[in-house]
Amino acid sequence: LLMATHVLAVVTAAWTGAAVVRVVLAVGGIPTRADNHDDDPEAPLRGGRVIGMLERTAVAASLLLAWPAGIGIILAVKSLARFSELRAPHASEQFILGTFASVLWASAIAGVSILAGL
Template identity: 65%
Template sequence: MSITALIFLGIAALAPLPLSLRRVPQWIAPIVAIIAVGVAAITAAASHKVTGFELGATAVLTIAAAAFGGIPLAPAAFRIARRQSDAGEQVAATGPLQGGRIIGILERAAVAGAIVAGWPEGMAIVLAVKGLARYPELREPHASEQFIIGTFASVLWAIAVGGIGRGLFT
């Protein structure tokens, strides 16, 4: 069963690839990633503790699925937030925070790595560094909203995927 969990973690890591093909609807990648992680979680729950090669593969695929599988989730959350604007105003399609995709990949990899390593305090360090680095930009209109939505989407994804990997270790 652990091999099945690893296969579905790999599928979650590759889920954003169809986004590069402009013919594929934007909602497909996040749905595929979420379903793949769900199946990985179910199969990981019924798996034995991994050892040897499976241990290394689990670490690599967990970090890859967290870092790359979460790419379409923040934009999907932004699209949902734009549809449900509180004051009836439209949130800009492109926000004031630049470099968010690369920062998100690094953030998800670091959070999942901290969970897989059994060091959840590492999440606090990652979020503190991100908050301090972005602090000067958060005064622009809608920047704090974009920061919070993107960070929550990324961190929740990384925690879920990192938990699957950690579950296979123990």
């Protein structure tokens, strides 16, 4: 049962986090993907939804596997991969707010799953 709870937590974190990130970006006044034209090759931070889902999956899994240091590796890899794109207008704000919201959401969902297993 605990394994099923953790798997459900990872899936929930991955699939529901995009809505949370969009709300945080809107509150922060940062244009969302719908405004940035995700199909435009020149748009900043393309592929953010898929990268965000993978990020939330990895963060939740790393916490549920009792390996919180994994979050540092995830964020380092993401930052290095996106580094060249962060000079575009609004890209750095979108990156920081989006990543922070995404990681907090995945951590919260993982935390609830851990507490449910106690």
